[in-house]
Amino acid sequence: MERFKTGRFDGVADVIAIENLHIGLQTMAGQTPVLDGVSLKIRKGETACLVGESGSGKSLTSLAVMGLLPSGVLKVTSGRIMLGETDLLTRSKRQMRALRGSRISMIFQEPMTALNPVIRVGNQILEVLRSHGLASGKEAKRRVLDIMDQVHLPDVERIYRSYPHQLSGGQRQRIMIAMALILEPTLLIADEPTTALDVTTQKQILALISELQRKHGTAVLFITHDMGVVSEIADTVHVMRHGQIVESAPAQVLFRQPRHEYTRALLKAVPSLHPRSPRPEVSAPAALKVAGLGKTYASGGFLKARSEKRAAEDVTFQLMPGRTLGIVGESGSGKTTVARCVMRLVEPTNGAIRLGSLDIAHLPQGRLRDQRAKIQIVFQDPYRSLNPRRKIGQSLIEGPTNFGVAPEKALARARELMEIVGLSADALDSYPHQFSGGQRQRIAIARAVAMEPDVIVADEAVSALDVSVQDQVLKLLDDLQQKLGIAILFITHDLRVAAQICDYVIVMQHGKVVEHGTAEAVLVAPKHPYTRSLIDAAPGRGWDFGACREIAWPAAVS
CATH class of the missing domain: 3.40.50.300 (P-loop containing nucleotide triphosphate hydrolases)
Incomplete structure (x- = not known):
């Protein structure tokens, strides 16, 4: 496949570079490290997948990039997060609010908890534009309808006026993608965006993210535990365990020749699509x-x-x-x-x-x-x-x-x-x-x-x-x-x-x-x-x- 072509990203500028990131959990007894020296880079147009078990530090890494770590609970103790020439860890809360949406955006796992149930979805996308002071009136609505059309929502005028509960799971996730991409950010973070979706809807969402990525040249950090999804979309794979990245490699290399024992264990745990051997017929009455x-x-x-x-x-x-x-x-x-x-x-x-x-x-x-x-x-x-x-x-x-x-x-x-x-x-x-x-x-x-x-x-x-x-x-x-x-x-x-x-x-x-x-x-x-x-x-x-x-x-x- 073209995306696995050797050297495809040689010489391409880094969009985001996380360098030796350490995060500590603040407790009564002191500080407990939860992220330990995480380093990774994502280049323009590249999809990097961050994989690992629950509690490995995947989502914590993304929250640090977004500047959304809970204050007083988790604290960055050292390291840098470079968005181009900007160290995000040196930005104030106000400056980070300006960057969120415009240069970095995030798609969450469950759109029903991320969307406001009492506000029409069109108005929720409009709010992204208004909060950044970029459009108003008819021009703002035109931009919203345009991005809704780009994410292949049907009958966009009707859906613009709909509430989240009136849409299917796949349509709600498309609304989240529209909100994330309407300002054409340079980095898109997708945190388990297809976990709760069935396979056909999941395939559509993955194809949509890939299409929009090609169109806008966006760098994508995709967080998932689904190795099947990783095999479909990843250029580079980073494997996390206990707050550390234990292996990083191009997707084809990692799937063919995993070096770390933990990576091999993860791959071995993926269930095969080929059915297990049939068991003998049962002669007893049906339960x-x-x-x-x-x-x-x-x-x-x-x-x-x-x-x-x-x-x-x-x-x-x-x-x-x-x-x-x-x-x-x-x-x-x-x-x-x-x-x-x-x-x-x-x-x-x-x-x-x-x-x-x-x-x-x-x-x-x-x-x-x-x-x-x-x-x-x-x-x-x-x-x-x-x-x-x-x-x-x-x-x-x-x-x-x-x-x-x-x-x-x-x-x-x-x-x-x-x-x-x-x-x-x-x-x-x-x-x-x-x-x-x-x-x-x-x-x-x-x-x-x-x-x-x-x-x-x-x-x-x-x-x-x-x-x-x-x-x-x-x-x-x-x-x-x-x-x-x-x-x-x-x-x-x-x-x-x-x-x-x-x-x-x-x-x-x-x-x-x-x-x-x-x-x-x-x-x-x-x-x-x-x-x-x-x-x-x-x-x-x-x-x-x-x-x-x-x-x-x-x-x-x-």
Whole structure:
């Protein structure tokens, strides 16, 4: 590929140069180093990817460049951050505000938290121009509509007047890109901008950033834990661990010949897109059977025309004990709607949901409570699924004690489960905030298993985790399944994850199942055009990261 051409950036001026940067955490006991001698350069038109596990210092580096380190908590103790001839560390807060947006801009991971929910998106982009005093009136609106058109938003006049909640995730991220690039900065920092997006939307956003980069010659610092994305966009890769850069190399060199042990471990943890070997068929009765499941949402009413939206339509599948069925598709395809209907968190409009021998699709809540122990759910975000005011032990014994298990017995089982999920039993006396994201997700899994369910629904349970922690959680789920015979309904937009954990895969589009079969049949030899488009959009499809080599994907996919 052209971007990997040797010497492409020889003689090109540095846009940003971070030199021997040290940052300390201010504590009562003194100062603890959290960034230790970080140095990197990004040249005009170059995309540099900063990769590493959560807590490695990636986002901290970007916040230091933006001048957004929390005052009184984190402090730069030495080093320089040179933006051209300007040392950003010598600039005042007022001077940094002037530089942000005009010369350096940032795209954040979650646009719903970065955008103001009560202000129309057009006005939020306008605010960037107004804050820098660069345009007003009709000229300002013209520039906003122009940048919205450049990021390929449809019907820009309508979207200009829309609120964030009225847009899709991909459209909201395009608004963030428009805000970041409207003043044509020389450096764009993108902090995990595609992590929460499905593969096709992710591909569009990556292509958009690349297109705008070529058009404006912007230098890009791209922060991510997704090696597939890195393989698609990076010119240079910097690997971080414990606040240090342990390896830097051109992307092709790093993927083919990683030098550092930590880099090799990261690459090895990336799940392969080729499915694991199929397991034997199960002869026992199905743990879960869904037939003709549909969910229709109605809106309108008084003074407004009534309308209906079919979020799921005629969904049929069965899940065997000790096996995993994956549901994949884009955002809005109906995956989560099906999961929530199966859990009876929303009422299905029609169809049957047979848990064992009992149809729970339309059971009244009084009778449904008795079935809740048989089917449990693990949510995407463990921060929100665990009560921050309750100790871990309280969260783990709550379900069993509600179903009549003696507290002493429930607590003993909780201790066993903590050991099973790889955590100390002593952790039962701790609170959720005292654990990492991966540890919290292990706790959430332990809480679900504590009910001794027949079925676990995992709704994007590993999508927010970095690759090494994701690998650990997937292995944990597989191990628990083998030991306990639990059936798992696994909702994901990550085809690599689906390939490694699922025995069978359902592909959904617009609320309907368009393809269903073994993981190998669906992911290696897909029949439906939509499935092929999903696989074609998967980043890094041409790499076997663990083996450090490029691979030829089966022609049936192409």
